[in-house]
Amino acid sequence: MIEVNDIHKSFGDSKILKGITTVFDKGKTNLIIGQSGSGKTVFLKTLLGLYTPEQGSIVYDGRNYSDLSSDEKSDLRAEMGMVFQGSALFDSMTIAENVMFPLRMFTKQSKSEMQDRVDLVLKRVNLGDAHKKLPSEASGGMQKRVAIARAIVNKPKYLFCDEPNSGLDPRTATVIDNLIQEITQEYDITTIINTHDMNSVMEIGEKIVFLKDGLKEWEGSNKNIFKTDNEAVTGFVYSSDLFKRVQKMYLEEDL
Amino acid sequence: MSYLHSIGQYFLMIKAMFHKPTKWSVMRHLIFKDIDDLIINSIGIVSFIAFFVGGVVTIQTALNMTNPLIPKTLVGFATRQSVILEFAPTFISIIMAGKVGSFITSSIGTMRVTEQIDALEVMGINAINYLVFPKFVALMLYPFIISIAMFLGILGGMAACVFGGFASLDDYIAGIQLDFIPFHMLYAFVKTFVFAFLLATIPSYHGFFMTGGALEVGKASTTSFVWTSVAIILLNYILTQMMLS
Ligand SMILES: Nc1ncnc2c1ncn2[C@@H]1O[C@H](COP(=O)(O)OP(=O)(O)OP(=O)(O)O)[C@@H](O)[C@H]1O
Ligand SMILES: [Mg+2]
Numbered sequence A: 001m002i003e004v005n006d007i008h009k010s011f012g013d014s015k016i017l018k019g020i021t022t023v024f025d026k027g028k029t030n031l032i033i034g035q036s037g038s039g040k041t042v043f044l045k046t047l048l049g050l051y052t053p054e055q056g057s058i059v060y061d062g063r064n065y066s067d068l069s070s071d072e073k074s075d076l077r078a079e080m081g082m083v084f085q086g087s088a089l090f091d092s093m094t095i096a097e098n099v100m101f102p103l104r105m106f107t108k109q110s111k112s113e114m115q116d117r118v119d120l121v122l123k124r125v126n127l128g129d130a131h132k133k134l135p136s137e138a139s140g141g142m143q144k145r146v147a148i149a150r151a152i153v154n155k156p157k158y159l160f161c162d163e164p165n166s167g168l169d170p171r172t173a174t175v176i177d178n179l180i181q182e183i184t185q186e187y188d189i190t191t192i193i194n195t196h197d198m199n200s201v202m203e204i205g206e207k208i209v210f211l212k213d214g215l216k217e218w219e220g221s222n223k224n225i226f227k228t229d230n231e232a233v234t235g236f237v238y239s240s241d242l243f244k245r246v247q248k249m250y251l252e253e254d255l
Numbered sequence B: 001m002s003y004l005h006s007i008g009q010y011f012l013m014i015k016a017m018f019h020k021p022t023k024w025s026v027m028r029h030l031i032f033k034d035i036d037d038l039i040i041n042s043i044g045i046v047s048f049i050a051f052f053v054g055g056v057v058t059i060q061t062a063l064n065m066t067n068p069l070i071p072k073t074l075v076g077f078a079t080r081q082s083v084i085l086e087f088a089p090t091f092i093s094i095i096m097a098g099k100v101g102s103f104i105t106s107s108i109g110t111m112r113v114t115e116q117i118d119a120l121e122v123m124g125i126n127a128i129n130y131l132v133f134p135k136f137v138a139l140m141l142y143p144f145i146i147s148i149a150m151f152l153g154i155l156g157g158m159a160a161c162v163f164g165g166f167a168s169l170d171d172y173i174a175g176i177q178l179d180f181i182p183f184h185m186l187y188a189f190v191k192t193f194v195f196a197f198l199l200a201t202i203p204s205y206h207g208f209f210m211t212g213g214a215l216e217v218g219k220a221s222t223t224s225f226v227w228t229s230v231a232i233i234l235l236n237y238i239l240t241q242m243m244l245s
Helices: A040-047 A070-078 A095-106 A111-124 A140-152 A170-187 A198-204 A231-237 A241-254 B002-017 B024-064 B073-113 B116-122 B127-139 B142-164 B169-177 B182-208 B214-244
Strands: A002-011 A014-024 A029-033 A055-060 A080-083 A158-162 A190-195 A207-212 A215-220
Touching: A002 A040, A014 A040, A014 A055, A014 A207, A014 A215, A029 A040, A029 A170, A029 A198, A040 A158, A040 A190, A070 A080, A080 A140, A080 B116, A095 A111, A095 A140, A095 B024, A111 A140, A140 A158, A140 A170, A158 A170, A170 A190, A170 A198, A190 A198, A207 A231, A215 A231, B002 B127, B002 B182, B024 B073, B024 B127, B024 B142, B073 B116, B073 B127, B073 B142, B073 B169, B073 B182, B073 B214, B116 B127, B127 B182, B142 B169, B142 B182, B182 B214
Parallel strands: A029 A190, A029 A207, A080 A158, A158 A190
Antiparallel strands: A002 A014, A002 A055, A207 A215
16 A cells, blocks of 8 residues: 655646645556646655655555665565556567566576576567567567566566557557556556546556646546546546547436 | 865766665666777777877987987887877777767767656666666776777877888887887776766766656767866876876
8 A cells, every 4th residue: 555645746837746646556557647748657666766856755564665775675675566658678688588577686596496587577578489589579569568577577566657558559458457466456556547548447447546737636436437526627527529428328327 | 165065976877876686687788788889989080090190109209319329219109108108098089989979979869858767767677787788888898998009009100100201110119119118008998998988978978867758868968078078088187197207
């Protein structure tokens, strides 16, 4: 569980996050949605400890980040996995080496133990036969799955994904979404996903935080997002025709 | 103001390079890879340039010595002095600022724009140590390259001298042994070590702290070349003033 309390973050004179308070539960897929430029990536990177907020606190299962010593911070970091917006695979390493990297850095496992773990995780993301490929030789969807594998290989307690399915076809996107949700439930981790994909919202939006201009505009779940009358949210949700029709269906159901 | 900020940031980077070291089993591989990329891969071009520029230095010297009273051994002597004192350590370093420097800036810069550096930092890795320290260690072998350049520069001079008929082989060899001052070698290698440090750190700085996208990676490489050259030329002046006069 991650408790976020009144987070502020600016770059120079521009305020990006203007006081966000919310809670992300364990074993659930938590979504952060909002338009491009609303501050989702900055928020996620702040949760990861890459950016230090000027104000506010972040508490990871009872551990307040700003109270931790630098060793404790490192330990906490080792419990986090991150899937970056552009995958961020190390392009000088093969896929298997990418996935093995966190194990090599943070564990004292033997080579064969590490290899077993890498095999298992790569199979988990349906990449059982891509060990030797370089990231540049893999498709976008494969790269995303490698990034997920790298993020979960060291059994994290917290998983952060920045638009894990952007730029993918709808089918692959759904596969990735479901994969993340299954992993979250399987390992009982706290997962936070940035997205502006309405399919993801419907599929895995167990908890949704809607950001607008660096503020939390709305929060809820995929059960009630279609029923809210918050204009910013409805404007976002029904920006596509498809969802306008879905809304009509909902309304007809209610009648 | 922003220059002062950059200079401060550069020295903080150097400090961070020695902090929180990466596991040795991982670091070892990084060092070997950088030795290959930065040192081994430069030997070819450096040898080529050294040999032919050494030849040109000899020809120029010989052509300018029209007075028959000047002994022929002076051709070899002048070639040795210019190759060892300036050409090998300084001139080659400027070329390396282009070759190795832009390689370092663009490879680290690409890692920055594709969030690979963020990925390292998320894992709690000291990315500066991980990326810059192995380059620093690899470039401690840089004097090896400069030694090759010195040797081949003098050899190229010899070839040009003999084939061009400016002086006999015996004269040239006598010339390169004339009035040898061991302190000049010390001076040359002190410079080489200083330049090696600049070659490892200035391009790394420009790659590590860049922002933007692929276009900016190209710009950062150019800027890094300019500043590395400026630093080499300035320190060359300062060290020469300090050690030789
Ligand atoms: N390192 C930075 N320095 C300065 N400004 C930044 C930085 N990172 C982000 N910003 C600014 O913060 C704002 C929010 O950016 P952010 O990347 O969080 O948007 P986002 O919601 O993730 O958008 P997208 O959906 O396009 O990824 C933008 O206006 C951006 O220009
Ligand atoms: Mg983003």
